[in-house]
Structure formats: C-alpha cells, structure tokens
Amino acid sequence: MGSTLPVQVTAIAQRSVLRTVRQPAVLISALLFPMMFFAINAYGLDAAARIPGFPADSYLDFAFAFPLIQASLFGAVTAGADLARDIESGFFDRLSLTPMRPVSLLLGMLAGIVALGLLQGVVFLAVGTLMGVDVRSGFFGMVVIVALTVLVALGFGGIGAILAIRTGSVEAVESAFPLFFVAIFMSSINLPRDLIEADWFRFIATINPISYLVEGIRSLVITGWDAQALTLGFGCATAIVVLALGGAAASLKTRVA
Amino acid sequence: MGRKGGIEVEDLVREFRKGPRAVDGISLRVEPGEVYGFLGPNGAGKSTTVLMLTTLLPPTSGTARVAGYDIVKEGPQVRASIGAALQEAALDQFLTGRDHLRLQGALHGLPRANRRKRCDELLERVGLSQAADRRVRGYSGGMKRRLDLALALVHQPSILFLDEPTTGLDPQSRSALWAEVSQLAREDGVTVFLTTQYLEEADVLADRVGIIDKGRIVVEDTPEALKAEIGRPSVEATPMNPGEREAMVRTLGRFGEEIPTQHGAVAVRLDQGAGGLADVVRALDAEDLKVSNLRLDEPSLNDVFLEKTGRSLEGAGETRAEEAQT
Amino acid sequence: MGGFFWVAGAVAGRQIYKYFTNPAFLAPAFFPIFFFVAFAGGLTRVGDVPGFDYSGGYIAFQYVWALLQAVAMGGAFTGFSIAGDFENGFARRLLLAASNRSGIILGYTIASLVRVTTTGALVTVIALIAGMPVSGGFDFFGLIGLAVLVNVAATLFGAGVAMVMRTQQAGPVIRTPIFMVLFLAPVFVPLNLLRGWIETIARLNPFTTILDAARGFLAGEPTSAFLAYTIGLALVLVFAVWALYGLRRAEKAG
Numbered sequence: 001m002g003s004t005l006p007v008q009v010t011a012i013a014q015r016s017v018l019r020t021v022r023q024p025a026v027l028i029s030a031l032l033f034p035m036m037f038f039a040i041n042a043y044g045l046d047a048a049a050r051i052p053g054f055p056a057d058s059y060l061d062f063a064f065a066f067p068l069i070q071a072s073l074f075g076a077v078t079a080g081a082d083l084a085r086d087i088e089s090g091f092f093d094r095l096s097l098t099p100m101r102p103v104s105l106l107l108g109m110l111a112g113i114v115a116l117g118l119l120q121g122v123v124f125l126a127v128g129t130l131m132g133v134d135v136r137s138g139f140f141g142m143v144v145i146v147a148l149t150v151l152v153a154l155g156f157g158g159i160g161a162i163l164a165i166r167t168g169s170v171e172a173v174e175s176a177f178p179l180f181f182v183a184i185f186m187s188s189i190n191l192p193r194d195l196i197e198a199d200w201f202r203f204i205a206t207i208n209p210i211s212y213l214v215e216g217i218r219s220l221v222i223t224g225w226d227a228q229a230l231t232l233g234f235g236c237a238t239a240i241v242v243l244a245l246g247g248a249a250a251s252l253k254t255r256v257a
Numbered sequence: 258m259g260r261k262g263g264i265e266v267e268d269l270v271r272e273f274r275k276g277p278r279a280v281d282g283i284s285l286r287v288e289p290g291e292v293y294g295f296l297g298p299n300g301a302g303k304s305t306t307v308l309m310l311t312t313l314l315p316p317t318s319g320t321a322r323v324a325g326y327d328i329v330k331e332g333p334q335v336r337a338s339i340g341a342a343l344q345e346a347a348l349d350q351f352l353t354g355r356d357h358l359r360l361q362g363a364l365h366g367l368p369r370a371n372r373r374k375r376c377d378e379l380l381e382r383v384g385l386s387q388a389a390d391r392r393v394r395g396y397s398g399g400m401k402r403r404l405d406l407a408l409a410l411v412h413q414p415s416i417l418f419l420d421e422p423t424t425g426l427d428p429q430s431r432s433a434l435w436a437e438v439s440q441l442a443r444e445d446g447v448t449v450f451l452t453t454q455y456l457e458e459a460d461v462l463a464d465r466v467g468i469i470d471k472g473r474i475v476v477e478d479t480p481e482a483l484k485a486e487i488g489r490p491s492v493e494a495t496p497m498n499p500g501e502r503e504a505m506v507r508t509l510g511r512f513g514e515e516i517p518t519q520h521g522a523v524a525v526r527l528d529q530g531a532g533g534l535a536d537v538v539r540a541l542d543a544e545d546l547k548v549s550n551l552r553l554d555e556p557s558l559n560d561v562f563l564e565k566t567g568r569s570l571e572g573a574g575e576t577r578a579e580e581a582q583t
Numbered sequence: 584m585g586g587f588f589w590v591a592g593a594v595a596g597r598q599i600y601k602y603f604t605n606p607a608f609l610a611p612a613f614f615p616i617f618f619f620v621a622f623a624g625g626l627t628r629v630g631d632v633p634g635f636d637y638s639g640g641y642i643a644f645q646y647v648w649a650l651l652q653a654v655a656m657g658g659a660f661t662g663f664s665i666a667g668d669f670e671n672g673f674a675r676r677l678l679l680a681a682s683n684r685s686g687i688i689l690g691y692t693i694a695s696l697v698r699v700t701t702t703g704a705l706v707t708v709i710a711l712i713a714g715m716p717v718s719g720g721f722d723f724f725g726l727i728g729l730a731v732l733v734n735v736a737a738t739l740f741g742a743g744v745a746m747v748m749r750t751q752q753a754g755p756v757i758r759t760p761i762f763m764v765l766f767l768a769p770v771f772v773p774l775n776l777l778r779g780w781i782e783t784i785a786r787l788n789p790f791t792t793i794l795d796a797a798r799g800f801l802a803g804e805p806t807s808a809f810l811a812y813t814i815g816l817a818l819v820l821v822f823a824v825w826a827l828y829g830l831r832r833a834e835k836a837g
Contacts, residue, residue, distance in 0.1 A: 003366035011363035019351045022392070040766050040781065047632045047776040090347030093313055094408070097336050098364035178613065185621035191628060201624035 008100050012108020017115055019082065030074055030116065031123055034067035039131075041066060041190075048191065055192055056222040064133050065217040066189055068145070069210065071120045072153035073180050079113050080160025080173040087168040087255075102252040106245070110157055117153035121146035136224040144230075145220050151237040152213050156180070158244025165251040187211040212236040262289035262324055262338075262415035262448040264310065269319035271305050279305040281472035282319070287450060287465075289415070292442045294463030294480075295452040296558065298570055302472040303452035304344055307420045310450065311341045324416055340409030341418040342402070350394040354385050354404050357393070358411060365412040379407040383437065399430030406437065416448040417441065423458060431458075438462055456558040456570065468562055475565045480558060487556040487564055490531050491516055493524040494541065495550040508544050512537055517569070522550070586682035587689070594677065594690025598664070599697050611656040612702035616709055619649035623713060626771065634776050639718060639802035644773075646710040647726075647798045651790075652765050653706045654734035657699035661691055662741020662757040669749035669833070678834060688742055688826050695738040696731065703730060720803020729797045732815030733790075737761060739822035746829030749836065764790050789814045 003011075020027060042063040049059045056062040083105075086092045095105060125135075125142050135141050163173045186201070187210040196202040205211050216233015219226035264287040271280040280302045287293040295303050308314035310323055312332045321328045324338035348357060358376040367375060380386045383403040388396065396404065402422060409417060419438065423431040439462065441447040453459055459466045460480050467477040476483065492512075496505050499521060506515065509525045512533050518524035527533040534553055541548060562570040602608035623645040630641035637644050668674040681687055711717075741757045748756065767784045768791045769777060777785055785791050796811030 003364055007366070008364055011360050015349070015352065015356070015360055018356065019349070022351045040770075043779055043781040044766075044769075044777065045626075045629070045771045046778055046781075047634070047772045048626070048629050050632050051628050052631065086349075090343060090345040091349055092347075093343065094347045095364065096313065097311060097339070097341055098361065098412075099333065099337060099366060100364045178617070182617055182621075185617070185625070190621075190625050195628045196625055197627040198624045205625070 003099055005101060005104060008104035009107045009111065012100075012104055013111035013115075016079075016082075016108055016112025020112060020116065026078065030071060030078070031120060034071040034074070034120075035124065035127055037070065038063065038067040045190070051191075051195060053195060058132075058134075060131065061133055061222050062218065063190075064128055064221050065214045067124050067128075068121065068149045068217055069152060069184055069189065069214060071124065072117060072149060072156050073177075073184060075113055075116045075120070075153055076156030076160040077174065077177045077180065079109055079116075079157055080164045080176075081170050083109055083161055084164035084168060084170045084173045087164065088170060102255075103249055106161055106248055106252060109161060110154060110245075113153050113157040114150055117150040118146065120153075121149040133221065135221050137220045141220040141224070145217055148213070148217055148220075148233060148237060151234070151241060155237055155240035155244055158241060158248050161248040162244060162251050165248060165255055168255075183208065183210055187214055189214050209236045209240060262446070263287055264293075264321070264323050264416065264448065264450060266306075266310070266321040267319055269306065269309060269321055270317045271302075271309060271314065272317045278317075278472050280309070280316075283469070283472070283474055285467055285474060285477065287448060289448050290442065290446045292438070292449040292451065292462055292464045294459035294466040295450065295469055296454070296456070296459040296466050296562075296570070297452075297469035298454060298568075301469045303454075303469055304420055306469075307341070307343070307418050307450070307452055311339060311343075311418055312336055337412070338414055339416045339418060340412070340414035342405040342409045342420065342422055343418075344420045344424075348393045348396075348401060348404065351392060353390050353392055354380065354396070354400075354407075355389040357404060357408055361408045361411045367411070375411065379410060382410075383407045384433070397430075399426050399433070402426060402430065402434060403437075406434070410441075414447070416450065419449065419451045421452055421454065423453070423455065435462055454570070460558055466558065468558075468565065470562070470566050470568075476561065483558065483561045484556045487560050489513070489526050489528065490556060491524050491526045491554045491560075492534060492537055493518050493522050493550075493552045493554060494537075494548045495522040497547040497549045501546050504544060505541070505546050505548075508540050508546060509537065511540065517563075524554075587686040590681045590683050590686030591689035591693060594681075594687050595693040595697070598661075598691060598694030601664075602694070602698050608698060609702060609705065611660040611698075612653050612705050615649045615653035615656060615702075616706055618652065619645055619706065619710065620713075622771065623649075623710075629772060632772065632776065635772060637773060637798065637802065638804060639798070640716060642710065642713055642715045643801055644798060646706070646715050647801055648765075648768075648770055648794060649706050649710070650703055650726075650730060651733050651794060651797060653702050654699045654730045655737040655761055655765060657702055658695055658734050658737025658739075659741050659757050659761050661695040661698070661738045662745045663751075663754050665691060665742050665745035666748065666751055666753040666757075669745065670751055674749075674833070684830060684834065685827065688739070688823075688830060691742055692735055692738050696734060699730070699734050718801075718803045722800040722803065722805060725800035725805060725808060726797050729793055729800070729811060729815060732812070732819055733793060736815065736818040736822050739819065739826040743822060743825035743829035746826070746833040749833060764788060768794055789818065 042060045045063070046059045048054065049056065049062070092105070096102070125145065137144070160173060163176055167173065186204045187208045188196070188205050193202055193205050193211065196205060212232040213236055215229050219229035223229070264285070266283055266285045269280055269283045270278060272278050283306060295306065297303050305314065309316045310321055310328060312328050312335050315329060323335045326334040326338065328335055355376055358379060359372060362372040362375055380389045383406055385400060385403055385407065388400060393401065393404070406422070423434055426434070435458070438449060438451070442449050451462060463480060465477065465479050466483060468475045492509070494505060494509065496502050502521065502523060505523045509523055513525040513528040516524050516526050529536070531553060559570045562568070623642045627641045629635065630644070665674070668677070677687055678684060744757045745753045767781065768788050769785055774782070774785060774791060774795065792807055792814055793811045796805065796807050799806040799808070
C-alpha cells in the first residue's frame with residue numbers, strides 16, 4: 001500500500017501550514033517587520049521623489065515593492081530553515097522510510113511558501129492602500145502584484161531549499177539571510193537604475209535579477225501596465241523558479257539513497 | 258526464507274571516509290517472528306547496521322535482504338515492510354501526537370476512512386490517548402519514545418527495527434516499552450531487531466543475542482546458551498580488614514580462577530559451580546578471614562562480553578550500564 | 584579601588600583575547616558596512632534634492648551614520664556576549680571571583696571600545712576607498728568623542744539587559760531598540776528634508792542631535808556640539824545606572 005503524489009503533497013503542506021499557524025510570533029513578525037521597514041524607508045526617503053527625473057509622485061508608491069520582496073525573502077529563509085531542521089533532527093529520515101517521494105517534501109514546503117506569500121501580498125496591499133499607496137493598474141493590477149509576489153517567494157524558496165538540502169544545517173541556511181539581504185539592496189530597490197550615479201552600483205543593479213522583479217511589481221503601482229517591465233519581471237521570476245526548483249529536486253536525489 | 262518477515266545479512270561492511278570501518282563484515286539471520294538483540298558498547302556499529310538495514314545508509318559492500326527484499330536494489334519494498342524507531346526520536350515540536358500519526362498514515366497510503374481509527378488504536382495501545390492532542394514539545398522522553406513506536410507501527414509492518422529504544426528512560430517507562438515489544442512479538446508475530454547497550458534489556462527481550470564489538474559480531478546465540486557457555490557462577494568476598502586481602506586471594510584462588518571485580522573485593526569463578534560456595538565459606542572460616550560481604554553471582558551477558566573481548570561491556574557503556582543495574 | 588581596576592583589566596583582557604582569536608569579532612561591522620555601501624553607492628543622487636545642503640557630500644553624510652551604527656552595534660554585540668557568558672555559566676565564576684564587581688562592567692566596556700576601534704577603522708577605510716572627501720576643517724576628536732559616547736552608552740544598555748535577562752533571549756531585546764533608535768533618525772536625508780510622522784519622531788530622538796553634530800564635525804561645520812555631548816554623557820550616565828541595576832539583579836539571582 002502506498003500513497004499518491006497529491007495525497008503526499010497535501011499531507012506535507014497541511015503540516016507546513018499547521019506549523020506556521022502554531023507559531024503566531026513568527027507569523028506576526030513576517031507581516032509586521034517588512035511593513036515597519038517600509039514605513040521608515042518610504043517616509044525617510046520621501047525627499048527623493050524630488051530628484052529631477054524621478055518616475056513617481058511619491059516615494060511611498062515607488063518603494064511599495066520593497067516589503068513584498070523583503071517578505072518573500074524572510075518567508076524563504078524560514079521555510080528553508082524548517083527543512084534543514086527536519087534533516088538535522090532526523091525527521092526527514094523518518095519521512096524517508098515511508099513511501100513518500102522526496103519531491104513531495106519539496107512541493108509541500110513550497111505549498112507553505114505560496115500560502116504565506118498570498119497572505120503577505122493581501123495584507124501588505126491592504127495596509128499599503130490605507131497608507132495612501134495608489135496602485136495605478138487598479139484592482140486587477142493588485143491581483144497581478146500578488147501573483148508576481150508569490151512567484152518571487154517560490155524562487156527564493158527554491159534557493160532556500162537547495163541550501164537546506166545540501167547543508168542539512170539550520171545555521172547554514174540562516175547565515176545565508178544577510179547575503180540575500182545584500183542582493184536585495186544592490187538592486188534598483190531604492191532608486192531607479194537611471195538615477196544611480198555610481199557606475200559600479202548601477203552595473204550591479206543592472207545584472208541583478210532582483211532589479212527586474214522589483215521593477216515588475218513597481219510598474220504596476222506607479223505606471224499601470226508596462227509590458228516590458230512585466231515581461232522582464234515575470235520572466236526573471238519564472239527563470240529563478242525553474243532553476244531553483246530544478247536544483248532543489250536534483251539535490252534531493254543525491255541526499256536520499 | 259519466505260518473503261514474509263526475516264532478515265538475512267551477508268558480510269555487510271560500512272566504511273566512512275575518515276577512520277576505521279564502522280561495520281566490518283557482519284553476517285546474521287533473523288527468523289520471522291524472532292526478537293533479535295544486537296548488544297554492544299557505544300561505537301560498536303549497532304546504529305550503523307540498523308541504518309543500512311533500513312535503507313537509510315548504503316553499505317560499502319556485502320548484501321542484506323530484509324523481508325525478502327534486497328536493501329540496495331529494492332529499497333521501496335523494504336521500506337514498505339518495515340517500521341523503525343531510531344535513536345533520535347525525530348519528532349516535530351509543533352505537531353501533536355495525533356498530527357504525527359495522521360501524517361504517517363497519509364504518507365503510507367492509509368485510506369482516509371481508516372486513518373482516524375488506526376490512530377486511535379495505536380494511541381490507545383501505547384498509552385498516549387490522553388496526551389494525543391498536546392504538542393510533542395510538552396511530551397516527556399518516555400512519551401516521545403512511545404509515540405515513536407506507534408509511528409513505526411502505523412502500516413502494520415512485519416519487521417520492526419528499534420535502535421536503543423530505552424536509552425535515557427526511567428525504569429517505569431522502560432518496563433512499559435519492554436512489555437509492548439514482547440506483546441508485538443508474541444501476539445502479533447512481528448520480527449523485532451533491537452539494538453541496545455543494556456544487558457538486562459537483551460536478556461529479557463531477545464530470543465537470540467548477537468554481541469557486536471568494533472564492527473564485528475563476536476558471538477551469537479540465545480542468552481541462556483551464551484551464559485551457560487561461560488557456565489560457572491562466581492563468588493565475590495569483601496574482607497573486613499583490607500590488610501587481609503592478599504590472604505583472601507590465596508584462599509579463594511584454590512576454588513577457581515580469579516576474575517576482575519570492584520576495588521578491595523576478591524572474586525573467583527567457581528570451578529565446582531554453586532555447590533562450591535559451602536567449601537569457600539569453610540575455607541575462609543578455617544583461615545579466620547572475616548568478610549564484610551559475600552556474594553554469589555550468576556554469569557551475566559557482561560561476563561560473556563568480557564570473556565570474548567577482554568573488556569567489560571558495563572565499563573564501556575559508562576553510567577548507562579549502572580542505570581541498568583537499578 | 585585597586586580591586587575595581589584590576590577586575591576591569593582582567594575582564595577586558597579576556598574579552599579582547601576572545602575577539603582577536605575569532606574572526607567573528609568583525610561581525611558587528613557587517614550591517615553598517617553593508618548599508619553604507621548600499622546607500623552611499625545607490626543613493627548619491629539624493630544629494631541633488633533641493634534643500635540637501637550638507638557640504639561634505641552624500642558619501643560623507645552616509646559614512647557618519649555607518650560609523651555610529653558600527654559603534655552602537657559593537658555595544659549591542661558586547662551585550663550578546665555578556666548574555667552568552669551568563670548562559671554558559673562563566674559569568675557566575677566572574678561574580679564569585681571578582682573583588683569589586685562593578686569592575687566587571689568597566690571591563691566589558693573597555694573591551695567594547697577596543698573592538699570598535701577596529702570595526703570603526705574598517706568602516707572608515709571603506710569610506711575613504713569609496714571616495715569620501717576629507718575637508719580641511721575636519722574635527723577628528725569631536726567625531727571620535729561622540730562615537731565613543733555612543734558606543735559606551737550602547738554597551739551599558741546591552742550589559743544591563745543581558746544581566747537582567749541572563750539568557751540568549753536578551754539578544755532581540757538589546758538589538759531591536761538600538762536598531763529603532765538608529766533608523767528613526769535622519770538616515771537618508773537631513774532633518775530639514777523629513778516630513779510627517781518620521782520628522783516628528785526624529786526630532787524627539789536624542790540620537791538625531793548626536794548624528795547631526797557628528798556630521799558637522801566631519802564637514803568642519805560643527806553644529807549643536809555642546810548639546811550633542813551633553814546628551815551623550817547623559818545617556819552614558821543613565822545606562823551606567825541601568826547596568827549597575829542589572830549587576831545587582833544578577834548578583835541576587837546567584
């Protein structure tokens with residue numbers, strides 16, 4: 001007697017969700033901290049909207065992508081750390097002794113990330129709107145924002161999973177967090193690329209895929225429907241997801257006998 | 258041997274990149290329905306063997322068939338036939354006992370309708386019905402072990418692997434687990450492969466014991482046969498006057514070979530068996546040697562280990578072996 | 584008094600030894616340097632905003648904040664270290680052995696200062712490499728003096744929390760208020776360019792005065808120097824009392 005893939009994934013996903021719901025502190029931090037940083041960042045840099053050539057009327061609108069990207073990162077590191085903890089504690093071995101296909105563990109973990117990403121997207125949009133963020137692309141644009149955010153979360157999650165599976169160490173996964181954080185900042189998250197003065201910084205921002213993720217989300221807020229930005233944004237996000245999940249699945253094969 | 262519930266191991270070896278072979282050519286057979294005890298000190302290779310037999314670690318060389326399936330080539334079939342409670346009671350702190358059982362049941366493909374019933378059954382069986390809906394974080398060591406056992410039984414395996422199931426448990430929890438394992442074997446016909454460093458555990462539970470040291474099986478037989486091989490009981494005397502210890506050694510030495518014992522006492526293995534005790538008492542009396550303590554000891558598995566390896570299992574197991582004596 | 588300084592010296596010596604035998608001692612410098620690179624590298628155009636009138640330029644503007652952040656985080660990390668010492672039992676031995684226990688606090692403070700000279704120097708070197716101009720009127724001692732006060736205040740704050748809580752849970756309790764104080768200030772733009780609630784909070788934040796004065800020292804145009812030093816010394820005094828309170832609590836707990 002064995003179980004089917006959908007049953008396995010559902011069981012693992014249910015567990016992920018249960019775990020998250022039972023750690024309210026983590027859930028609240030995941031929602032609260034990105035919003036707090038956003039508030040400080042957006043209002044602190046409000047004056048930047050007056051830079052000649054700035055593409056938006058308010059810095060608040062411009063910076064709205066920031067909490068969404070940052071929250072996706074937190075979610076991915078947390079999920080990766082949970083997976084690493086399972087490996088470290090031997091829970092992974094326990095699950096390996098069942099007919100569970102290793103890929104189900106991965107998919108179940110990702111299901112948890114998607115759920116959290118959806119929640120964060122909806123909450124941040126609600127709070128942002130209350131704060132005065134004006135989403136030019138309207139309600140449908142908000143739906144697309146949530147979709148892109150979830151995709152970004154999946155991509156980061158896949159990278160977190162690779163780290164977890166390869167290192168099997170919670171500490172190693174969590175110490176990757178500063179590196180992700182750096183990658184987010186070395187992008188066009190704070191200023192549009194054409195307003196970055198330092199050549200070397202602009203160069204890094206141009207080759208950093210996170211810039212395109214940010215610009216995709218941002219375009220829906222400050223421009224409306226920008227085909228190029230959306231294509232690049234979704235394209236980058238999809239590429240990251242495919243590479244990361246492929247890498248995670250391959251890493252899983254080498255871990256399980 | 259049929260496909261049902263036995264274990265056959267042939268020259269199993271496991272090498273790690275740095276250091277000696279953890280398992281150095283082990284061969285054994287466990288018949289279906291048997292309780293086999295794998296006894297040895299820390300680092301002997303017990304857990305490594307279990308990891309290989311449960312397909313969690315590939316062997317470097319050698320073969321093994323569990324429930325009739327090859328551990329390397331037929332992994333999934335092996336896993337479907339076995340349940341394992343490994344050394345780390347690997348549980349998720351945020352889930353309840355019932356959550357764990359439901360998850361395990363789902364992964365094993367138990368139809369939803371039966372899942373609840375099976376969970377309740379198992380919880381009742383291991384005595385966790387009351388605590389079923391509490392998070393595992395609040396469970397005691399004994400409770401975690403019991404849950405571990407329940408999880409291993411969800412899919413009614415024909416073979417159960419238990420890796421040091423009672424290490425660190427209080428005597429009460431230990432007895433409860435022993436009772437449960439005995440019942441599984443006697444009534445449900447489950448084959449049990451048990452590793453332990455507790456002599457008492459092997460003695461009480463196992464139909465046959467394999468003693469392992471430094472990656473090799475040193476000796477293998479029923480506990481009674483092993484002890485009978487060593488055979489003779491020993492007498493231990495503690496002189497009331499420590500200065501008379503030498504004299505006591507000479508006196509007792511007439512009745513058998515001296516064996517190591519605790520500081521200050523003298524012990525010999527009686528050539529004539531338990532009947533020689535009376536002669537010993539008379540001899541001590543004749544030499545006017547007073548004793549503060551006199552004891553007759555039946556041979557133990559530790560004596561077997563000592564005889565075969567020259568080391569004491571109890572010393573090698575540190576304080577854990579002392580716990581086993583209480 | 585002999586006991587007081589002797590104890591301080593012993594504690595400081597041990598801490599300093601720990602730092603220099605473990606590369607992780609540079610850890611408090613990571614975020615300040617990172618933010619400096621990210622902000623000074625990516626946000627220089629903010630210096631073009633009408634009303635941005637800091638004569639040192641945007642890189643120097645960010646450097647001062649990065650430096651003060653580094654010294655403040657150095658103090659926080661010392662707090663983590665003390666909490667760790669309590670959790671692993673070392674602190675208890677210290678309390679038993681020390682003839683004058685207040686010396687323990689001084690010892691940790693000295694060690695913290697020694698560490699931030701290294702991390703602070705690192706941040707400065709990076710800023711110079713990034714092309715930060717150093718103007719003629721640069722008041723080195725004015726700037727360093729404020730940095731020292733910030734570090735000592737942060738160390739004493741962290742020490743107090745660590746000694747009251749005596750577990751690793753003290754970490755977030757030390758880190759979060761310091762982070763908030765550092766960020767709810769004129770980080771990206773001068774105070775005159777802030778609007779709304781953040782302007783209000785920044786005005787009330789004592790760190791803002793210190794930050795402004797420090798920037799003034801660097802640019803050779805000291806502003807509110809006296810007020811900044813007064814605030815700095817007041818913070819040191821307040822947190823010294825707090826640290827001593829923490830010490831008494833730790834002693835009572837045994």
